[in-house]
Amino acid sequence: MSVAASAAFLALASVPMVSAQVTGDSLVNAGKSSDDWVMYGRDYRSTRFSELNQVNDSNVKKLVPMWTFQTGVLDGFECTPLVSGGIMYITTPWNHAFAVDAKTGAQLWRYDRKLPDGLALCCDAVNRGFAILGDRLYMTTLDAYLVCLDAKKGDLIWEKKLGDYQAAYSATVAPLIVKDKVIVGISGAEYGIRGYIDAYDAKSGDLAWRFYTVPAKGEPGSETWEGDSWMNGGGSAWVTGSYDPELNQLYWGIGNPGPDFNGDVRKGSNLYTVCTISLNPDTGKLNWYYQTSPHDIWDYDGVNEQILIDEEIKGKKVKAMVQAHRNGYFYALDRTNGKFLYAKPFCKVTWGKVNDDGTVSVDPKAMPTKEGVPAFPGAAGGKEWVPMAYSPKTHLAYVPVIENGATFTSHEIFYKKGIAYWGSALNLIKDQAKGALRAIDVRTGDKKWDFPAKSPMVAGVLATAGNLVFTGDAEGNLIAFNAKDGNVLWKFQTGSGIHAPPITYKIGGKQYIAIASGWGGWTAGFAGDGAPWLKNSRKGDTMYVFGLFDETASK
């Protein structure tokens, strides 16, 4: 070997390798003792639980920043970064993206999307992250495209139009890879769109199937929509679903009907809005649905993530799924068939109640009027989209909770292409907002411990085998808790409010914790007048990565 060649070899050896490719199998096994983080919810069960335990309840106090990465994009930073083969993949607001050496923070490439003016965005210019398969990355965009990038170079391989942004279709969801397909859901139900979930061929980008979340006239379920109201019926699918490879069922939560607050123009139960649905991922055919809030009029999207659990519920081991719903109830369903197991409120609820059989009784006094009526929770829900975590070791789900109500109004509205179709508004009850990280036993729905917070808790959660739970707060602290009892073990001020989920990964025998810090999102919905102290909160754009302090490593 010549000198030049060996120098080149050495240079290559020090560069992180992308060769450890993410395959269909590695996605199926993502939850099992993987050092990487290769999908949005960590695994197909969306547990956000990692077996890594080098950082644990006995040494977490020694957690210090290893590197930070400022993207320069100041808006709601909602990304779950992916880590594969030593590289971290980050998406930012306004659809910029970066690949970064996950050990050092050095930038490898960046991707910038030129977005058109005139986007219709209800809730900040956000993006929740990539999906990865092989050496390709997939991201949805605010102008309603699915883009496929080369993971090695950041170059665009192809892009596919999901919808017409001029008719207010947009996309923010982190895609989910199932076998050879890329699954995405559309956004825009605040603007009178008709929602859908799409599957695209991961190689060619060809549309494999589309499932409309609002059935057309004559299709099953269309009898739940009055007249032509289905045409603008909403039903966004803006949060990444879960998948059970054994049952071959894809689970997805469906958002609010449109218009949000005026149900008079869409009489009926409005399927499949505010539903949990199960699809066959190969065909897009509906297996079953479960509607949590029929004919919703409080914008209680049913989109929140579904964590798949195998636990004993009511004396029987079941293949279940749990969801902390925006309507304030913690639900458990049988994921084989969608049968109701239990639902318990996890925050203050006044819109009505979920009965023991899963049916819903609405309090007529809580229904939006022209003058406005208060109801709990507010429209951002008892929990926003920010994902909870579940630890099979403690049997607990760790739920970031918003405690606040809103005054809901309603008025007549006519659909106009491209502009908001709310049918009125909500106004958070002044100065009353607060939050909590709440640990809930998934077997019963009962609260185990609680960390009360000054402001709504709107960051995602990570649980680890080190008996740790991580989440962020609105004031910018990343906090580590004892997973069993909720004691605060460590905290770090990141400089901007946290509205993203933490992740963990391991490279070269060292465990890292990463969090995106950057305040934003639908702050009018979860902070606003309810938490006026968060008004004008400073923005941020920084990925923080932490590891245990190692005296021997300082050179």
Added chain:
Amino acid sequence: MKVFLKIGSAVLFALFLITATSCSRNTTPPSKATAAPNKSANPFQGKPEAIQEGQNMYRSYCSGCHGGSGHGGKCPDLTDDLWIHGGADEEVFLTINKGVSGTEMRNFEVGLKPEEIWKLIAYIRSIAAAGGESAWKPFEDGDAAHGKALFSDAKGQAQCYRCHMVLGEGGRIGPDLSRIGAKRTPDYILESIVKPSADIVDGYLQFTVTTKNGTETIGYKKNEDNFTMQLISTEDELVSLEKSDIASVSTNKNSVMVEGLEKLLSKKELHDIMAYLKTLNGKPASK
């Protein structure tokens, strides 16, 4: 006291009439020399039916970002005097019609007719912070220069400056009054002087915080997060506390401002102070 209370209720009634019938505010900024004062480019300005239509549109199209009450959320507060893209009617119209590139503010021309945008603006003007005219005029007889002297007199009865700052001078225990004349009606200012606890401005609610070692601090919260709390104490000190050191926190319903200033000052003196406060618009006094 009784005299003032009587005046107060009459004033409140008058104020009610004003808000119910007209919503004139400083709709034309002082910088727009070409626009006639108090003349709006908006054909629907102050028209109740238009304002009602505007409210419906506001709720559906604007509240998601600017908040249900217009106090902002992710996007700017529409009830204060700060207009990033211009506060004149024509400028607000342009912002709504064409949108703001690079932000979430889209071009509403795609769905709204010009007259609808004007109605929307009429509503936005109606929810803007209190200001405007009041039927209560005695302050106009007051001597603003004398009022200023009373405000700043270290040996006087009022000593307002000890707690209130005006254009960089004064204390920080109470709200900064540099723009109080532009922001608040005379009725409100009067009420704040004679009944300081009637409406405590956001952020100035007083707390008594006792630490585990027995130290007591009274003051308003400057900042708080899940682990710390910062107060401006009645001693004008910035006090930073770790929550783990705090034994108790209680809220005080009453303002720290002394009650009964109307007994310490003559009616004339009160009118003078009012006249001075009404001149405060955030700008140095013109020579």
